[in-house]
Amino acid sequence: MNFRYFLFLMLLIAYQGNAQNASYSLESPYQSLSTHIRYLEDDNYKPEIASQVFNPKMLTGQEAKKLATQLLQIYKGAGILIDYSKIPAEPNYMDSISGRHIYVIDSKYPQIYLEKQGNMWFYSEETAESIDVIHKEVYPFGADKLLELLPKLGNSKYVGLYLWQLIFILIIIILSLVIHKLFTLIIENIIIRILVKKGRKDVAKSFVAPVAKPMSILIIFPILLLLIPVIQLPIKINTYVLLALKATWPVFFTVVAYRLVDILGVYMMKLAEKTESTLDDQLVPMVTKALKIFVIIVGVLAILMNLNINIMPLLTGLSIGGLAFALAAQDTLKNFFGSIMIFVDKPFQIGDWITSGDIDGTVEEVGFRATRVRTFRNSVTYVPNGMIADSTVDNHGLRRYRRFFTQIALTYDTPSDVINIFVEGLRELVQKHPNTLKDNYHVYLNDMANSSLNVMFYIFFEVPTWGEELRCKHEILVEIIRLAESLGVNFAFPTRTLHMETFPEKKGNSPEYEQDTSLVKKQLMAFLSKPKDWEEPKAKDA
Secondary structure (H helix, E strand, O other): OHHHHHHHHHHHHHHHHHHHHOOOOOOOHHHHHHHHHHOOOHHHOOHHHHHHHEOOOOOOHHHHHHHHHHHHHHHHHOOOOOOHHHOOOOOOOOOOOOOOOEEEOOOOOOOOEEEEEOOEEEEOHHHHHHHHHHHHHHOOOOHHHHHHHHHHHOOOEEOOEEHHHHHHHHHHHHHHHHHHHHHHHHHHHHHHHHHHHOOOHHHHHHHHHHHHHHHHHHHHHHHHHHHHHHHOOOHHHHHHHHHHHHHHHHHHHHHHHHHHHHHHHHHHHHHHHOOOOOHHHHHHHHHHHHHHHHHHHHHHHHHHHHOOOOOHHHHHHHHHHHHHHHHHOHHHHHHHHHHHHHHHHOOOOOOOEEEEOOEEEEEEEEOOOEEEEEEOOOOEEEEEHHHHHHOOOEEHHHOOOEEEEEEEEEOOOOOHHHHHHHHHHHHHHHHHOOOEOOOOOEEEEEEEOOOOEEEEEEEEEOOOOHHHHHHHHHHHHHHHHHHHHHHOOOEOOOOOOOOOOOOOOOOOOOOOOOOOHHHHHHHHHHHHHOOOOOOOOOOOOO
16 A cells, blocks of 8 residues: 555656646746647647646636636637737736736637736636636537537547547538528428419519528528537637638628518519509619618628728728718708608609799609609709709699689670670580589689670689690680580680771761760669669569
8 A cells, every 4th residue: 555655646746747847937928828728739738737827826726727728618619819929928018908917818808818916927817707607608509518528529630630520520511501401492492482372473583582592501600600619620720710601691691681672672662552652662762772782881891890800990981081071962962861851741753743943844753862854845854852852843743623714805796695695605614524623613704805805714624634634625615616606706806996087978986975964874874773694683573
């Protein structure tokens, strides 16, 4: 027993001596971090030395070894690239932000840092307390259990990798292919089949089918990001693999989102077709384009962020550049907001006849910057939306009724009774025409002009378009001419009558008035006593 005890004691002393004779130092952040990582590598595996990066007063033995191993697994799994050329080698290094003798390993995990304690650089107490929590974040859903199970499959190496690493890579490849085929099958054979049955074959083939494969690949990325850290590849290789996966993931996401915007556009267009307004038909393509631009911008920013590129300077530069651009493009922005106001207020819609200043025509398109108006000369005018928003717009397309006003000139020799009959006939024409407003029209003898007796003809048409209005005018005017022909009424035109007063053999044309004014007054009273057209006839005495 004494001999065995003596032999065990000698081996323990030799082991401790080898550990103490190993070349390592903790006098700077560089030396402490290199000691931690170097003595956990496969060809130089000495966890008892690597664990020295934790203060012995705080942690010792197996607990320190466990934390050192878990911390290295965090570096690998999170893709934290250790660039030794950037690690400070000064023993008195001081952090410029906090003003303390600390060194943060990576900005992603500020709670993991080295701290100078006496003359040595150890991992801080906060680091030791955070390792277990961060480890579960990097290896969620029980993936950390695989780190303990997989290495037991064998330590044989092939092409620089352990047998268990190769087996797990094969499992990941097979799993990815199965998931890809499964989701592609679900999308192509189930969703597309449902759309075809509902009569949306165009949507299925044009939009859903191209999305099937990118969407199935998109689902694989979270699985790869979860399982690849478990392989425990060298830090540099693992960092670049994870970086490539994180940068590629937004690419497929952008492709899928871009296609989904097309599907959303088709759905919105169907809704727009159900409304009476044509302005929303023009709005849908504009919204679709804006959403596509937004998807692309978000996708590019996501790629840059996943490549560990700080986008804040870029956004700051864009904001400053945007301010300068806004100042330089005030008119463009004014037109843009003018287009927004047009879509919100809806002063007109596609197909309306509008008048605004010198612009007179039919609206064909409303864009982000300008509105396209087809004039009655068949030319196209582009009107800035800012100008339309600031000016008065007369929308003829919103008229409920279309007014028609004219003066019908009759000759002075037309008898008054014939004029009354003619006016009654005009009113009957208004009542019988199918497109006239029956409760609001005015037909009266209205003026005694220089060469005619003018009948005011003031009516309204209930028609939707200018072409229909012209047709109704034509029909009414033709009927007026026919009515005049049937009654023997003559239309007047400007004439001049020359009166010759100097012929002695002929009596003059000037009237001779009665000299007795009392007789004239009697004639007036007789005229006034006669019943008038606007008076109701008096009932005769029984």
